[in-house]
Amino acid sequence: MMRNDKRHMLDGASRTSTGGWLIATSDSTNMGKRLGLEGDHGTCPACKVGGPVYNDCDPRWTDMGKSVLVEGARVYCQCKEKPRVFASQYTMSSEVVSGNVKGAAAGADSKMPYTHNNLASRTTTPDAASLAAYEADPTMICPNMTNAEFYAAVMRVRDIAVAHMEARLMELARWSESDKDKVRIWFTNATPDIRKRLREGITRIRKISLSLTEKNFERFSEEAVRRVGCVPAAGKGDEPAWASVCKSDKTFAIFIGTTFCYLHEEKRNYQGIIENVSSMTTVFIHEVSHFPAAMDTVDRYSGIKAARLLAKLRNRFVIENADNIAAYVADVPNW
Numbered sequence: 001m002m003r004n005d006k007r008h009m010l011d012g013a014s015r016t017s018t019g020g021w022l023i024a025t026s027d028s029t030n031m032g033k034r035l036g037l038e039g040d041h042g043t044c045p046a047c048k049v050g051g052p053v054y055n056d057c058d059p060r061w062t063d064m065g066k067s068v069l070v071e072g073a074r075v076y077c078q079c080k081e082k083p084r085v086f087a088s089q090y091t092m093s094s095e096v097v098s099g100n101v102k103g104a105a106a107g108a109d110s111k112m113p114y115t116h117n118n119l120a121s122r123t124t125t126p127d128a129a130s131l132a133a134y135e136a137d138p139t140m141i142c143p144n145m146t147n148a149e150f151y152a153a154v155m156r157v158r159d160i161a162v163a164h165m166e167a168r169l170m171e172l173a174r175w176s177e178s179d180k181d182k183v184r185i186w187f188t189n190a191t192p193d194i195r196k197r198l199r200e201g202i203t204r205i206r207k208i209s210l211s212l213t214e215k216n217f218e219r220f221s222e223e224a225v226r227r228v229g230c231v232p233a234a235g236k237g238d239e240p241a242w243a244s245v246c247k248s249d250k251t252f253a254i255f256i257g258t259t260f261c262y263l264h265e266e267k268r269n270y271q272g273i274i275e276n277v278s279s280m281t282t283v284f285i286h287e288v289s290h291f292p293a294a295m296d297t298v299d300r301y302s303g304i305k306a307a308r309l310l311a312k313l314r315n316r317f318v319i320e321n322a323d324n325i326a327a328y329v330a331d332v333p334n335w
């Protein structure tokens with residue numbers, strides 16, 4: 001069922017149901033306050049962690065390529081019940097579509113961050129017409145979405161990944177027993193050397209991630225990989241069907257294969273806990289970590305499950321294995 005309505009927009013004065021604040025980042029303002037955009041951070045005094053804020057509907061109004069936040073949005077923090085964000089002003093509103101795929105997913109039970117799940121609606125096989133369009137148009141990045149949808153998704157994924165990097169950097173600075181345990185899951189040891197390598201490496205991955213724009217992402221093709229200085233056939237490691245990079249490429253191009261297009265942006269279970277599988281977020285971190293200016297990681301072993309097993313087996317290469325870095329940064333939990 002499609003239903004259009006209007007909702008007040010959220011801004012830097014918006015409070016949450018746990019007494020937190022929305023850190024609004026849009027360059028657009030209303031009465032001197034910045035408007036909020038999807039992916040902006042919401043603080044949370046209840047869990048003391050906070051998290052990205054996402055709508056439970058689909059506002060028509062976008063800014064800097066992202067949807068504006070409207071009342072009803074939730075903070076995807078560590079709390080079991082995700083806090084709501086309330087409007088602080090009643091002069092600006094956006095028309096929203098409810099009851100579409102996004103709205104339906106969030107309607108009855110909004111525990112799930114729908115923007116992380118809305119790709120579920122795109123994970124079905126594209127129809128024959130979309131596939132034919134994808135075959136005919138080499139500029140089309142994914143067969144199951146338009147390039148505009150892909151760019152919006154991948155920039156959202158970048159923001160989710162950066163929020164994770166900031167959380168891990170905070171933990172590496174704090175260095176409590178549970179912070180060390182998290183490092184041991186993926187890197188066997190929580191030595192000063194491992195801590196230093198992670199702090200410096202994740203700082204560099206974050207910086208490169210923030211510098212990426214939609215121009216950094218393109219459809220995988222052998223010609224494109226050659227253009228940035230690699231020989232596709234000779235390179236082992238990444239499966240081009242997922243995503244790949246050329247390590248010597250100073251422009252940080254990330255080549256997208258069709259498998260990537262069908263992943264969840266971030267895979268969470270019904271309780272909001274991140275699942276032990278690859279997602280666009282883990283693949284994004286994996287790829288950026290490969291660049292020598294990031295952590296110069298390699299693909300000795302691939303897969304999140306293999307990464308955990310290797311750490312258990314005290315494999316000495318875990319600190320340079322891309323999937324170990326990806327799983328740690330993406331906060332795949334210890335079960």
Ligand SMILES: [Zn+2]
Nearest residue numbers: 044047077079
């Ligand atoms: Zn919370």
Ligand SMILES: [Zn+2]
Nearest residue numbers: 237238299322
């Ligand atoms: Zn790789």
